[in-house]
Structure formats: C-alpha cells, structure tokens
Amino acid sequence: MKKLLVLMISTYILMLGATSAEASIQSVDLHLRNHEVAVTFLDLSIGEAILLQSKENGAVLINTGSSHSEQELIDRLKMFKVKEIRKVLLTNADEAYTGNFSNLLHYYDVKEMFLSKGVETAFLSSIPSHIQKQHIQENQQLELMEDVNVEILNISKTGSVTFMLSLGSQDLLMMGETNLELEEEIASSGRAVEVLKVANFGAGNGSSSEFLSAIDPQMAVIFRHNNIDVSESVLERLNESWTDVYYPYRIGSVTLRIQNDRYDVITLPTKETR
Template identity: 85%
Template sequence: MKKLNTLLITIFCLMGIATSAEASIQSVDFHLRNHEVAVTFLDLSIGEAILLQSKEEGAVLINTGSSRSEKELIDRLQMFKVKELRKVWLTNADEAYAGNFSNLLHYFDVEEVVLSEGVEKAFLPSIPSHLQKTHLHENQQLQLMEDVKVEILNISKAGSATFMLSLGSQDLLMMGETNLDLEEEIASSGKAVEVLKVANFGAGNGSSTEFLSAIDPQMAVIFRHNNIDVSESVLERLNESWTDVYYPYRIGSVTLRIQNDRYDVITLPTKETR
C-alpha cells in the first residue's frame, strides 16, 4: 500500500515567463527556507545529472550528464542561479554520467570532487590539484549537506555507486546499476522509500516486482541514454506497482522541494523539452 502522505504535483509558473511556445524559462529561484532542500533531476537530452540546493549551503551536483548535453547542463545550472558548486559527485565512470566534468570546471568554481576509487581509475586519472578529492567506500555514511545524509549501499567493481539520500523523513534511493542480488538485499531491509532513481536508464531486467513491492516508491525517475532503450518490462512493473514515472528529458526538470516530513514535486518545462 502506498504511503499516506500527500504528493503535491505543481507546474511551476514563474514571473516573467512569456506565453509564446518559443519562450524559455530564464531564471528560477525557489526561495528556499532554512533546512529546506531542492533536489532537481535535470532535463538533459542525454545523461544523468541531479542538482541539490539549500539556502545555507549552496549547490551540490551529482553527475554531469553526457558531453553531448553540455549546453543544456550549463543553461540549467545558470537558470537555477548556481554560482559555484561546493561538491561534484561522480557516481559512475560512464560518459553519460561524467562526460561534462572537465567542461564544468570552465564555467563554475568547484571546491570538491566526490567519487569512488574505481571511477577515478576508469575515467578520471587526473583531477586538478586545487580540488579537494574525497573517495567513497561501500557502507560508508556521510553528510552531503547539513540536511542531506548519504548511505553508500553498494559500489560495483567498476566503481558505480548505489546510495540512499535521506532528507528529514524522506528517502531517495539512487540505484547505480541493474543488480538483482543488490535489489534483493535492499528489499530484505524492509525500508520503504519515497523516490526511486531507476538503475541504468531503465534498461534490462531491473526493478523487479519483489523489489518494488518492498521499497514501495511513490515516484520513479528515468534519465535517457543515447544507446539504451527503456525496458518495457521495467515500465510494466513500475505501472503495476502504482509508481508515478517521471522522464525529465520529456517533461522538463523535476524538482523535489523537501522539508522534514513533506515534499512537493515541481516540474519545469523548458524550450528543449521532448
């Protein structure tokens, strides 16, 4: 049974947006209050990128999307008024996750890069010396922001991370790869989540019926990879579990505005939305 807290879905209308179909959103300010965090799944054409923002601690970026989406990434970060990035966390060495890391450094000041040793060895043998570097390990717990706790559930041999983001009473499960043994392990914990970021762009045989029944997500997010098609069986299982599925590359950036025991979902359609 789905959890009882209400999910508020809002098409966010901002002052100054023209009504023309050709118009695009120029600037977004969530006016976040203390201990409130915005988690935005960015609407890149190719690749995965998730932006975290808080009033007290600025911005953190999890993954950078594909280099083929460089302009979209920079435009979105500027649209959300990002001036600098406290941390950039790379959860996977694949180009669709980390392809814009080097490019990003030309546009924004970055204080710290967070990654597993596997990701560094596979894709980033050299990181600028001025950047603080933090390596992640399986079963590690850390504070990504004051109000954002992270538990690293698994790191694959290639360095891909599966982790839980906890913000107040809200839990977001970020699956890093299609791994049925890992799904079984997570399901056996008995922990339900509000949001599931679907593994590996919705490919393969992941998101099993037993897994979805155990974690009972209210919503799922699927990013786009240029060489991977979303599995029809994955979508069927999500639909059967009454999980609302969001595709940022189709509908626009999807933001969760989270404070303690509640969250609102805000979709921001943009000119490039497909």
C-alpha cells in the same frame, strides 16, 4: 486532489518570470526556506545530473551528464541561479554521468569531489590537483550539505555507486546498476523510500516486482542514455506498482522541494516535449 492543486499552483508561481513560451524560462526562484532542500533531476537530452540546493549551503551536483548535453547543463544551472558549486559526487565512470565534469570546471570553482576508486581510474590524470578527492566506500555515511545525508549501499566492480539520499524523513534511492542480488538485499532491509532513481537508464531486468513492492516508491525517475532503450518490462512493473514515472528529458526538470516530513513535486518544461 488537494495535493495535485498545491503542485499546480507551485509550478505556476515559479513560471511567472517566463516572458513567453516554455523555452523562454530564464530563471527560477524556488523560494527555499531555512532547512528546506531542493533536489532537481535535470532535463538533459543525454545523461544524468542531479542538483541539490539549500538556502544555507548553496549547491551540490551529483553527476554531470554527457558532454553532448553541455550547454543544457550550464543553462539549467544558470536557470536555477546556481552561483557556486563546491562539491561534485560522481557515481559512474560512463560518459553519460561524467562527460561534463571538465567542462563544469570552466564555469564553477569545484573544491571537492566524491567518487569511487573505479571511477577515478577511468579519469586517469584529468582531475586537477587542487580538487580534494574523497574515495567513497560501501556502508560509508556522507554529509553533502546540512540536512542532506548519503549512505553508500553498494559499489560495483566497475565503480558504479548505489546510494540512499536522505533528507529529513524523506529517502531517495539512487540505483547505480541493474543488480538483482542487490535489489534483494535492499528489499530485505524493510526500508521504504519516497523516490526511486531507476538503475541504468531503465535498461535490463532491474526493478523487479518484489523489489518495488518492498521499497514502495511514490515516484520513479528515468534519465536518458543515447545507447540504451528503456525496458518495456521495467515500465510495466513500475506501472503495476502504482509508481508515478517521471522522464526529465521528456517533461522538463523535475524538482522535489523537501522539508522534514513532506515534499512538493515541481516540473519545469524548458523545451519542446520529446
């Protein structure tokens, strides 16, 4: 009950700047302190995009969502007062992950991008020459910003990336595709996580009961794809594991404000519930 009260107060404070209903929220100040990082799962109608912010290091974007959600992406970045994006990490060649990359360059001066060779092949010649490309590989360790580390766990044949995002003692597992063999490998590592980004928009037979029991996530996030329906069996297993499921496209952007050994969850409803 105490935790719930803290989250409700946080949401209320952040929304004080709104002039009327949900859709009128124009800007959000997360009041980030030193060595505090915000991870926001953006509420795009179609596609996946995750925003990382810190007081010292600005912003990094992981995926850009579908081009059908271009204005939503730009509006959310403005809402969170993002002035500069220097780094972009792309984890899948599908349009729902990369569709706004070229559009993003009209608004932000991206200097560096991280992607697998499979994802780059899908882009062909569409990456401007001035952007520094870093090819990511399995078992590689990356530092996207201070206090934000990435461990590449798997890259599929098509270039889809599964990785662990670590912030202090908090681990966020970003599953790239439905892969039961990979789930078994992660489960056998004995590593628990706070947050699970569900693979492939909640499709298929992923997120097995054994996998969920092993990683024991407190919350899960499912983005939306226009051609993929969330599997009822996946939702059933998440519910059975007592994992809180968040759908940004339904409830609004979901922000984790993380500092060392704790985090707060903040939801910002920016449009009508879908």
